[in-house]
Amino acid sequence: MDADVIIIGGGLAGLVACNELVRAGKRVAIVEQENEANLGGQAFWSLGGLFLVDTPMQRRLGVKDSFELAWQDWQGSAQWDRLSGTHPEDEWARQWGRAYVEFAAGEKRTWLHQQGIRFTPLVGWAERGDGRAGGHGNSVPRFHVPWGTGTGVSGPFADKAREAASAGNVRFFFRHRVDGLTYDGGTVTGVRGSVLAPDASPRGVSSNRDVVAGFELRAQAVVIASGGIGGNHDQVRRWWPERLGTPPAKMVTGVPQHVDGRMLDIADQSGVRLVNRDRMWHYTEGIRNWNPIWPNHAIRILPGPSSLWFDALGRRLPSPGLPGYDTLGTLNLLRTTPDIQQYDHSWFILNQRIIEKEFALSGSEQNPDITNRDLKLLLRSRLGRGAGAPIEAFKEHGADFVVADNLADLVCGMNGLTEEPLLDYAQLRRQIKERDAEVRNPYSKDAQVAGIRNSRRFLGDRLFRTVKPHRILDPKAGPLIAVQLHVVTRKTLGGIQTNLSGQALGHDGSPIPGLYAAGEAAGFGGGGAHGYNALEGTFLGGCIFTGLTVSRSLAAAL
Template sequence: HKSSRAVSGAFELSAQAVIVASGGIGGNHELVRRNWPERLGAPPKRMITGVPDHVDGRMLAITEAAGGRIINRDRMWHYVEGIKNWAPIWTEHAIRVLPGPSSIWLDARGKRLPVPLYPGFDTLATLSHIMSTGFDYSWFILTRKIIQKEFALSGSEQNPDLTGKSWRQVLGRATSGIPGPVKAFMEKGEDFIVEADLSKLVARMNALAGGEPLLDVAQVEREIRARDRQLDNPFSKDAQITALRGARTYLGDRLIRTARPHKMLDPANGPLIAVRLNILTRKTLGGLETDLDSRVLDAAGQPVPGLYAVGEVAGFGGGGLHGYAALEGTFLGGCIFSGRSAGRAAAGAVA
């Protein structure tokens, strides 16, 4: 449950070494907006949250007040495929869709995103483009056959086959239909719309977005038909279709990750599914400046005695190990390395 932050008393602990490992600022939308980088356009008016409530930057401020230096405040990594959790654990609890390559990606007005902003391609470039449209959300349109294979969800509770360490269940993704967690979102998630008819689908998309209807069914149909026509051409110049066909040359992707290419408007492949995609706060790439022993540095570049910082609160190491961007799958390494360095240095200092 979220803390009220109401002070009920005071206490003090003293230690020879303190290691700060409190995460970044993703749970504090006001702080995210305050530090939002100009290169990504105006900050979103509406976001959902990909980290627990306690990841709110409070320990960053406390450590700064104790003499630590925060650098690279505008380095951050947020996702564009966020959906609201129908069974939230924290405030505005968001789940990220980890998409395969087949869904058609439309902006708030129904225009297909430009090359190479396809599902699973370039997170920060897509974020920058979406914010340039003047809206803070976008849409996937896909089919039952696509969602069956291509929708994975972030979070341990959304992947019982992986957390249960069951190869049998993992291999079952190739044959068992729509995964249970995904099906639950289709039935209960507020961002999911399922309809057999495109005009009804678009009407419900407009209703979900609220306000003036932005989507025109004729425009959406043109975008989908233009994509579908490219499937008739074995030498298609549509870069997304080329990428889709390329992905299926790898056996693993063909079996459990990439749907067989098909036309979305063919009723045999339906029903159609629309998913509203929201901006999801996640990673803080800047933070407390540290040295190679994970010691927190002050404004003069000198270690603050007995103070260490590890993981995301230190920008995954040094105050910004990754720079302005990053590669998926590389964040945990900085946490492990900085934690190892801090543990060794702190143990040596207090021995």
Template sequence: MSAVLHRCETLVIGAGLAGISTALELLEQGRKVLLLDAGPRSHCGGQANDAFGGMLLCGTPEQRRNKVQDSPQQLLEDWLRVAAFEPDDHWGQRWAEHYAERNKADIYDWLRQRGVSFFPAVQWVERGNFGDGNSLPRYHVAWGCGRGIAQTLVRQLLEHDGLSCLFEHRVLGLDMRNGAVVGCHGRSADGEFRIEAEHVVVCSGGINGDLAKVRQHWDPLYGPFPENILNGTDPRADGALHEQVQAVGGQVVKLGRMWNYAAGIAHPEPQYPQHGLSLIPSRSALWLDATGRRIGPQPLVGGFDTHDQCKRIGHLPGQYSWQLLNWRIAIKEMAISGTDSNPHFRDRKLLRLLWQLFTGNRELVRWMIDRCPDVLAAEDLPQLAGRMAALAGDGQLDPQLLDAAIQRYDAGIRRGPTLYNDEQLRRLQQLRQWRGDRLRTCRVQPILDSGGGPLIAIRTRLISRKSMGGMLTDLHSRVLNAEGKPVAGLYAAGEAAGFGGGGISGIRSLEGTFLSNCILNGRRAAQAIVGYASHT
């Protein structure tokens, strides 16, 4: 049976946030679009549906209301310091410069015009261990989380008559004619298909759902590839189209650069092998190695440098760690990244969210203790140590080392704030100076506190999340070949393109640069297509 043939003006491969943004921009400029995805229609929006919904933005009304005076110049200075671009990161750096200049107008304003709003408190993430991260609070959380962003845009997308959709259609290759990409071919449940298009935009995501590819590209900077790694990305994000782009001459670069997290726990209801959840690490928890020693001499504290956390845990014996805290700390600080783990954000319930911030998230902590295999609770330390040793099963935990680490930390607290001589305590004091963090950071108190409730230990592992490398693109989102020239007819956006230029974040992200760049890249691709079309 011959392949079914479809013809279109612009083919967008991938119905995640980058693909949706590309298609919406094209449709609003009067272009016709065929949107194709390997998943079902119910998954339209891709991984954005599961994301927390944070975006790194500057110069917003939310910043001004929080008395934060930011600028594109300050953002770029921070970005360049953190990214540590190499000489061959030309396009990544160009995209970073473009992001710093245009994020307010092209991302924030664009979303606000479409009905997306943001939580009024701006978060201060990735400050850097030595003040070498975000110099100001910039992390804006969307009301409705990532799903709210994606589904708001999807609803607007589906209102356009110029849109055609093909779901559950998997692309197997790109087609070329006379040196230009002119479409693709693939397979669906109904058989083979071919699509002819004037322009093709690849928005197919990264590689991090395929742990075999994560292993293949693993950077030894993070230690040997961890056999116990968890997967926080849908396995369909397998980078299959990276090879197809290479086959037509496009460059794929820097796949060893990944944005993984250090505080993964096993999902209690796994949907695929090694499925994990990514914790937003408690700042007041003690972070311990497999033996029960406190990781140091510089302690790990969540929210400062994710890149460094992954490096340090990747080099620990067993490549896992423990976070030790008590009930009072947990209900104040415990959180899981993602849409469904934050229902008050997801459902835009401001009063319920504020009540939870002030009184504690008891429901989440109880659920974690009852359901998550990596979360343990006990009434005293000997009992907890026994459960930790049983869960690890490797004979490494030493209860005496565990007890000594906690006793020393608690003794430092009891001396009082004027005598704090512990880097974690100093950081906790700093965190509580910023109103957005004060709501989510417990007052300093001993772990072994009679009023603190049950003790809690959480076994954490590295969790695979995002590709920071990908298809090399210029500022028009055109895929570039080995000579640095555009592959005619071919564009890429979102994670497929390393969020811009084959790696807009360099070696380390300021966080909140992923959803936002899907929008920025996608809109740039659409604008380039429309601009090119108007001159032909």
């Protein structure tokens, strides 16, 4: 035996599982196709937000939360509907969803603190929902931002794995690509694959795929923690669901190129059951990175509630197409409305006052105040005058930004970013003035204006994320800004079906001896713990929870 457990993938789920197994006295081999610089996987690049329930941070901000409310929100978002027949696809997904909410309302915060993870005072209100009490969305703010962003979440686990390697308890096999699972009498006993040529590319940069040798490793158990399909647009299109209309002809990419879904197909061909592959999570607020790291690199805008959202033809989006409310509801609106399906973009229109307070960007590298744990810079950048440096850099250099002193020039610049002029100045002016008139009305019927006022009832949003309602066309709030938005590919919500121990199931629905799965490869648990929608802050948390669950199961079994 080369190890007690082989883990495929050096991302967050794999590292969590590794460290818990080492604590239990097990020997671990981590097999990773990229180089050591990429240890920590996608989590490194993220903002790092974590879904937590009924925390001291929430209570300090006046937020009343509970497991019951969070579970109601989770069920309303998940909408599991594949629960009938033999071995239904949502059989284990729903159980994993409930277990995760219990974890988020119970052990999670204390356990994270024990691992050295600390939180900023910021609690965000992400995915505010579709407007129905029993529907999709967070009833209260639950998005807790850790110091260090994604690096502050993945870093402690990467450091512990390196320490364990120095002590001889972990072996890293970087630049080793798994091509198949090995079986002995129906039990998974290891992996085989290709050794790739050395590559010193920096983290996230595409690496070579030159094969220089083969390899085979054996262990008592194998954990698949290889991630999803977000870096592979062919796979995204392959599994794109009819309910979301037609996939865009052009998309941008929110994860490195090596997040290609290759291991999922290998698992499927090896007898592993994959479910809910048509469930995925892509954002509609993607902007092209002016300083890219991987091919087609995009950043997601994390918008406050005040920007006006228009389709490609210049029509204001109806609810749920409001910034920060319903990710897939907005994607559905943009991809199923017949006369705009042919266009792959939409627009934000806002002003300088809004961008200074309400715009944030996803990604550890786009949030230096939090990533570098600089409280003074955090307060200055979030509460002071002016937009943060990363925002201003995109405004100045980003290919998707238009800035103008008046609406006519703004519309002219917007039309300059498309192959043909699609926007009519008079139509846009009328809609913006209608909205601006509602700002003066304390009894506004405008859903977005009402949402802005509701947002400012939450202290965290009033201080950090939501500007005081004002007219978009107020010259004192200028200049005007338009942002062309693209669909940015991100997460896989389906995957390898697992039971509550994290054991991978076969095509017949029974556990495959010796095989487990965690993280995005497992649909963050059970092959679909999120169901059709996510509440945000649940992806890193899902990696942590599934990695922890699998490692505890293996520690008890081996």
